[in-house]
Amino acid sequence: MSAGDDAQLLRVAEAFHGEGHVSDIRPLGSGNVNDTFLVQSAGGLSVLQRINTAVFERPELVMHNLQQLVSHLERKREHPALRHRRWEHPQLICTQGSDQTWHCCSSGGFWRSLSFIDRATTVDVIESEAQARELGSGLGLFHTLISDLPVETLADPLEGFHVTPLYLEAYRRALATAAAPGDDASRFCMAFIREREGLASLLEDAKQRGDLPLRPIHGDPKINNVMLDRSSGRAVALIDLDTVKPGLVHTDIGDCLRSCCNRLGEETTDLEAVRFDLTLAEAILEGYLAEAGPLLSAAELQLLPDAARLIAFELGLRFFTDHLNGNVYFKAQHPQHNLQRALVQFRLTASIEAQMGALRRLVQRLSGTSRVGGAPAGPWPS
Numbered sequence: 001m002s003a004g005d006d007a008q009l010l011r012v013a014e015a016f017h018g019e020g021h022v023s024d025i026r027p028l029g030s031g032n033v034n035d036t037f038l039v040q041s042a043g044g045l046s047v048l049q050r051i052n053t054a055v056f057e058r059p060e061l062v063m064h065n066l067q068q069l070v071s072h073l074e075r076k077r078e079h080p081a082l083r084h085r086r087w088e089h090p091q092l093i094c095t096q097g098s099d100q101t102w103h104c105c106s107s108g109g110f111w112r113s114l115s116f117i118d119r120a121t122t123v124d125v126i127e128s129e130a131q132a133r134e135l136g137s138g139l140g141l142f143h144t145l146i147s148d149l150p151v152e153t154l155a156d157p158l159e160g161f162h163v164t165p166l167y168l169e170a171y172r173r174a175l176a177t178a179a180a181p182g183d184d185a186s187r188f189c190m191a192f193i194r195e196r197e198g199l200a201s202l203l204e205d206a207k208q209r210g211d212l213p214l215r216p217i218h219g220d221p222k223i224n225n226v227m228l229d230r231s232s233g234r235a236v237a238l239i240d241l242d243t244v245k246p247g248l249v250h251t252d253i254g255d256c257l258r259s260c261c262n263r264l265g266e267e268t269t270d271l272e273a274v275r276f277d278l279t280l281a282e283a284i285l286e287g288y289l290a291e292a293g294p295l296l297s298a299a300e301l302q303l304l305p306d307a308a309r310l311i312a313f314e315l316g317l318r319f320f321t322d323h324l325n326g327n328v329y330f331k332a333q334h335p336q337h338n339l340q341r342a343l344v345q346f347r348l349t350a351s352i353e354a355q356m357g358a359l360r361r362l363v364q365r366l367s368g369t370s371r372v373g374g375a376p377a378g379p380w381p382s
C-alpha cells in the first residue's frame, strides 16, 4: 500500500475512533470481495471494511440489513440454545459523535467498522471432523437465531445472488463478448458447464413451485466465515454478514458443505486431489441438523444433497465467468487465478456427483427417514 493509501486509511479509521486514537492498522483475512483491516485504537481492536461498491452497488442496503440483524440478535441473548455456549455477533461502531454506522471518504470509498470478536479464529482449510461438526453447528445455530427475523424487514443488497440461471446467462454473455478461449483448462470448463446447464434452475424451480420458503440466510457461510473459539474450538460467531438477505437455506448449507468438505481448500492448485469428503459432510450435517433440523421441512431436507452439488457448480461458473470477464468481481492474485478456482469447484462438483447416492442416503439417515419424503413441516417456530 502506498503512503497516500496509508494516510487515507488512517483518516478513515480515525473517523470511527477519533483523531490520534488509532495506533495500528493491518490487513485482515482473505475475503475475495471487500477490503478488511484490523484496527488497534484506544478502544481496543476493531474491524474496518471497505465495501466493494462494484459488487454491492447500494451499500446502504447492506448496512440496513446488518442493523436489522444485529438488533434481532441482541434480542436473542436469552435464547435457550445459547444457555450453555459462547455466541457472539459483531457490533456496529458509529463514526465519532454521530449515530451513523458508515463513513464515505472523499475518494468515494464506503467504509464501516465492526467490533472484533476476540479469543477466536478462522480456518481456510478444515482440520478435523470435530471441527466440521462445529462449523455445521454454528450455521445451524445462526439459522435458528434468525429464523424469526421477518424477511420483509430485509432488503436485497445483491439482486440475483445465488440465482444460478442468472449466472448461466452472465456466463453466456461473457462468452459472447470475450475472445474464444483456446486453452485446455477453459475448454474443460466450457464442456463441464454445457453438460450441466439443465441443473442450473433446480432450486429456482423448486422455489417457484412453492416447495421451498424464503428465509433469512447468511448468503456466504464458507469455512472462514465461521469463527471458532481459540481454546474450546467451538463455533462462536458467523461473520461477513453483507449477504444476509431473504433466500433459501440450501444456498447456505450447500456453501458450507462445498467449502468445508474440500480438504485442500478452494485455493488449492492440486486439482487431481480435489475430493468431496463424505465423512466431513456427515459431521457437518450432524452438527447442523442437531441445531436446526427441526426447522426444515421434508421438501427442504430432500434437496440438501442437490444444493451441495449446485452451489459448488454455481461457484465454479461464477469464477469462470469472472475469468472470461478479466477478473472484475473476485480479487485475483494472477490472471489465471479465477480459472484455477473454477477448476477446483468443478472437480468438487464432479466428486459430489460421483457420491450423490451416498450423500442422499446420509441426509435421509441423519434427518430421520420418516421426515424425508413425508409431510412438510410447518413454518419455522420463533
Ligand code: GN1
Binding pocket: 030, 031, 032, 033, 034, 055, 219, 220, 222, 240, 243, 266, 315
Ligand atoms: C466471495 O468475499 P468473500 O470471500 O467472503 C463471494 C462468495 C463466494 C466466495 C468464494 C458477495 O466471498 O459468494 O462464495 O467469495 N461473495 C460475494 O470464496 O460474491
Ligand code: MG
Binding pocket: 031, 033, 220, 240, 242
Ligand atoms: Mg463475503
